Amino acid sequence: MIGLVRRDLTLALRAGGGAGLALVFFLTFVTLTALGVGPRADVLAPVAPGILWLGAVLACLLSLDRLFALDAEDGTLDLLLTAPLPAEGTAAAKAAAHWLTTGAPLTVAAPVLAPLLFLPGPAVPWLVASLALGTPALSMIGTFGAALTVGLKRGSLLLSLLVLPLCIPTLVFGADVVRRAAAGLDPSTPLALLGAVTLAALAGLPFAAAAALRINLR
Amino acid sequence: MDWGVTDLTCRRGARDVLTGVTFRVGAGRAVRLTGPNGSGKTTLLRTLAGLAPPPRGTVDAPPDAFAFAGHADGLKGQLTVGENLRFWAGVFGADPGTVEEALDAFALRPLAGRRAADLSAGQTRRAGLARLLVTGRPVWLLDEPTVSLDAASVEAFGTRVARHLAGGGSALIATHVALGLPGTQALDVAAFAQAVGASVADAAFADAIE
Numbered sequence: 436m437i438g439l440v441r442r443d444l445t446l447a448l449r450a451g452g453g454a455g456l457a458l459v460f461f462l463t464f465v466t467l468t469a470l471g472v473g474p475r476a477d478v479l480a481p482v483a484p485g486i487l488w489l490g491a492v493l494a495c496l497l498s499l500d501r502l503f504a505l506d507a508e509d510g511t512l513d514l515l516l517t518a519p520l521p522a523e524g525t526a527a528a529k530a531a532a533h534w535l536t537t538g539a540p541l542t543v544a545a546p547v548l549a550p551l552l553f554l555p556g557p558a559v560p561w562l563v564a565s566l567a568l569g570t571p572a573l574s575m576i577g578t579f580g581a582a583l584t585v586g587l588k589r590g591s592l593l594l595s596l597l598v599l600p601l602c603i604p605t606l607v608f609g610a611d612v613v614r615r616a617a618a619g620l621d622p623s624t625p626l627a628l629l630g631a632v633t634l635a636a637l638a639g640l641p642f643a644a645a646a647a648l649r650i651n652l653r
Numbered sequence: 654m655d656w657g658v659t660d661l662t663c664r665r666g667a668r669d670v671l672t673g674v675t676f677r678v679g680a681g682r683a684v685r686l687t688g689p690n691g692s693g694k695t696t697l698l699r700t701l702a703g704l705a706p707p708p709r710g711t712v713d714a715p716p717d718a719f720a721f722a723g724h725a726d727g728l729k730g731q732l733t734v735g736e737n738l739r740f741w742a743g744v745f746g747a748d749p750g751t752v753e754e755a756l757d758a759f760a761l762r763p764l765a766g767r768r769a770a771d772l773s774a775g776q777t778r779r780a781g782l783a784r785l786l787v788t789g790r791p792v793w794l795l796d797e798p799t800v801s802l803d804a805a806s807v808e809a810f811g812t813r814v815a816r817h818l819a820g821g822g823s824a825l826i827a828t829h830v831a832l833g834l835p836g837t838q839a840l841d842v843a844a845f846a847q848a849v850g851a852s853v854a855d856a857a858f859a860d861a862i863e
Contacts, residue, residue, distance in 0.1 A: 438740060438743035438744055439740075439744065442729070442732070442740045445731075445732065445736075446729060446731055446732070449731040449732075508725075509725055509726070509727060509728065509729070509730075510723055510724070510725020510726060510727040511725075511727040511728075511729070513699075513702075513704060513721070513723060513725070513727070514721065514727040514741070514784075515744070516703070516704060517702045517703055517704065517719065517720075517721050518744045518745055518788075519717055519744070519745060519746060520744055652704055652705075653664075653666075653704070653705045653706070
């Protein structure tokens with residue numbers, strides 16, 4: 436399983452792997468929003484938590500359609516499912532590699548972008564905490580969606596439509612953590628709920644993704 | 654290792670392709686699957702590999718006995734041949750020494766440091782077959798293993814399969830080429846085909862292109 440994560444990371448870092456894609460998309464999205472809305476603190480500051488979290492959700496979505504599709508095309512997926520590693524382990528390893536190439540860099544880059552949207556300073560640590568706690572759920576939900584659409588030739592649009600609604604709880608609680616922190620309120624309640632959503636996703640979705648993979652390869 | 658299947662139904666999609674498949678393969682023996690295109694050779698191999706659960710019948714073999722090599726080789730173009738094989742060795746829990754052995758067995762040593770995307774079709778196939786060795790599994794399920802191999806490579810591959818058989822393994826091979834393996838039985842898949850089988854559909858296809 437660790438070997439699979441390591442291989443996926445190596446593939447992402449090699450030419451054409453697209454490791455930095457999500458991060459660059461996130462940076463561009465936030466910068467364009469700031470440019471489009473205009474550099475006014477009274478306009479940007481209230482929407483900053485929502486913009487940052489929406490950017491993170493969309494960036495995570497970006498590389499999902501390649502998650503299983505490339506492995507299915509070259510036969511790797513067939514061989515992985517006949518290997519001693521259970522399909523649940525394959526799904527979990529894929530999600531972990533996805534998070535390490537999208538969610539983790541986003542979390543690190545977010546504090547740099549927060550001032551661009553006039554997010555108040557005390558809210559920045561909470562932004563990092565909410566992204567660190569919330570983005571693993573996005574990767575896991577995305578892996579499940581990718582497993583469902585792996586057999587389809589034009590699955591990426593369907594994948595977005597499947598995954599985005601499932602991301603709503605994470606988006607709502609994640610943005611609420613930052614919003615409450617920015618307003619000087621106690622953000623621990625939405626943070627706990629955000630963690631609960633992530634834990635539920637990590638506990639249940641590897642099994643759902645594995646079942647979807649088995650059905651799709653039949 | 655001695656294994657077999659009893660009254661197996663193989664399903665592809667929503668359709669039962671083969672029914673009542675029954676055979677046994679002794680240790681050190683190879684069985685050659687024959688039958689026209691679309692008769693269900695690949696479906697039988699995929700069912701045995703565990704990729705398509707059979708609706709009926711039993712497979713009398715220990716779990717994790719089968720190593721499957723299908724039409725696709727499962728190589729990553731951006732990784733070198735050596736990296737690809739080491740990855741599969743890791744997944745199958747084989748020790749790294751088997752990778753070196755597999756590289757030698759398929760004359761891949763000079764190509765070990767080359768990216769898999771830069772290999773020719775025949776070299777890719779050899780790298781894909783080398784993966785069988787690092788799985789360390791006793792039963793090889795081979796689907797058209799000699800596609801795009803040259804005559805020398807086919808012979809070398811036949812020799813390697815013969816060594817695998819001599820070591821107590823067995824193999825089920827869907828192929829149109831003779832591999833020169835001693836004591837190979839032939840199994841005609843068409844005998845188990847459903848009445849509405851694909852061989853009928855192929856006849857219609859042949860008529861259409863006439």
